[in-house]
Amino acid sequence: MTSKVVTEYGRTREEAASKLKTKYPSSEIFYDRTFRNGWKFWSKKWELKAVLYEEPKQPKVKAEEPKVKAEEKTKNKKNNNQQEALNTDERKATLLKMLANSEVAPNGTTSVSDQKIEELMNTVDMLIKKLNTEEKKKSLPLPLEKMESYLKEQEVDDRTARIYVEKVEEEFKGVPNIEDNEVNESIRSLIENQINVMGPMKSEEKKIICVVGPTGVGKTTTLAKIGWEIISQNRTVGFITTDTFRSGAKEQLEQYAQKMDAETIVAKSAKELKEAIQYFQNVNKVDHILIDTVGRNPLVEESIESVKEYLEIAKPQNEEEMLTCLVLSSTSKVRDLKETLSRFEQVKIDSMIFTKLDETYNIGSVLNVFNFTDLPLLYVTDGQDITKNIYAPTKRMLSEKILNKDTALEGKIIA
Structure with missing residues (x-):
């Protein structure tokens, strides 16, 4: 997987962002600034930069090959989504390289010499965490997504809810279709293992x-x-x-x-x-x-x-x-x-x-x-x-x- 920086301009930030998303739907905006194109006040323009991750083109399937079954198609789609997701180290390395080359800096500046490295690292880590969380959520089977949402509605701690569904996902690894009742029983078992009760008083x-x-x-x-x-x-x-x-x-x-x-x-x-x-x-x-x-x-x-x-x-x-x-x-x-x-x-x-x-x-x-x-x-x-x-x-x-x-x-x- 490769990455490159793409740039777009507009009279407003929204216009520039819209152009970026239209041309490059999978791009991630990391830099923006405003400048004047000449001396006239109405010539103010926005410049946006984004990271575009590119996947090598896959060879087309031959026409004579049989169609993939619905279940296999869903499985292949999930595998492709996982392959498209960059791991944490790769994302961090890409963004840090861009920071070092002064391609990106907060607040629309073009130099990071006056920025604390801790702040930059925190920004990168926060972005990576958000992206990875979204990718993980996309990969969860529907019954587990529903269970995680329900646990959070019950005000179960977010981290606890995530740990539960990930353990159940691991338990049913390789199973094509997970039933709701199977998920409920596994989650119930995890809850019971966490709870400590004293029993009736003598x-x-x-x-x-x-x-x-x-x-x-x-x-x-x-x-x-x-x-x-x-x-x-x-x-x-x-x-x-x-x-x-x-x-x-x-x-x-x-x-x-x-x-x-x-x-x-x-x-x-x-x-x-x-x-x-x-x-x-x-x-x-x-x-x-x-x-x-x-x-x-x-x-x-x-x-x-x-x-x-x-x-x-x-x-x-x-x-x-x-x-x-x-x-x-x-x-x-x-x-x-x-x-x-x-x-x-x-x-x-x-x-x-x-x-x-x-x-x-x-x-x-x-x-x-x-x-x-x-x-x-x-x-x-x-x-x-x-x-x-x-x-x-x-x-x-x-x-x-x-x-x-x-x-x-x-x-x-x-x-």
Whole structure:
């Protein structure tokens, strides 16, 4: 494959570009400038330069040869597209050679002596990346293109979606026709391999259960749901809230507790938290103590420190008897989830709970979170009713939910 530089002129940039694309459809514009053709102001003209990649002409097929079957024709067309695509090194070498010869420079200049080499390299790399991405997309079979688009619609990370479809493409290499159901099953398997679930909680093993997390993710309601499931197992619970900042937080938890005939204590300090725990252990003698911590801004260091202090006080002699859950919202942005997990690394977290699955059509964030944490997923929730709407998901259920948003959630939370 060879390349050459072609030039076209016009009274406007659009006119010059149109001429280039008409004459050389496969050319890539890399340089433009404006100049005056003489001294008159109306003589302003545009000059555009483009790279034209040329493929050696192929010999014509003899008339007497039989016609290629439709399937073989499609395969040959795909192979030709791949042959026409320049590899990254070849493209970069071509453009860098042109840069060195002062044939191309940004902003319409004809010299690169005043340009930083890093900027030039970044420009070239960005162009190469864009071209290669477009070429790869063109080469994907239709079922894989559809799957990649669907995963992105579900807000699955672009890189993750691309890795998935490329793995499936490799799996079916050489297969002439890939069926949609085959693609779905392969993608489902990849999702299940990435997801980490904890499974139902064994209630007799966890004496103290704490929920932590950012403000507004549904910690109080989630804790009440856990409490309801525990009392359904004929066990007793006591609630402690340290959230004295949010208006109505105490009243909300008390209303939930009344439905369970359970007691609620408000702890305004670390000292009061310790006293409340001792009361439930030695006086009320409940089977489980459920602690609702105040919502914290993960961007503020002091907020995380106060959470650590409270959890240290709540910690029993046998640490295995305590379960600390980081509550996250499935409506949160991936970047915010990543930042929250990063901040809470200072705290000993045992598992995650994802809430509000009913408030979003796209639950790709649940999958994305496993790109940057090893924490297992304990529960998911999808409503406000404390007597239900909480589930201990299986890998299969989550993968089906991601691939089909109408999939019903299920999974008993207490073993």
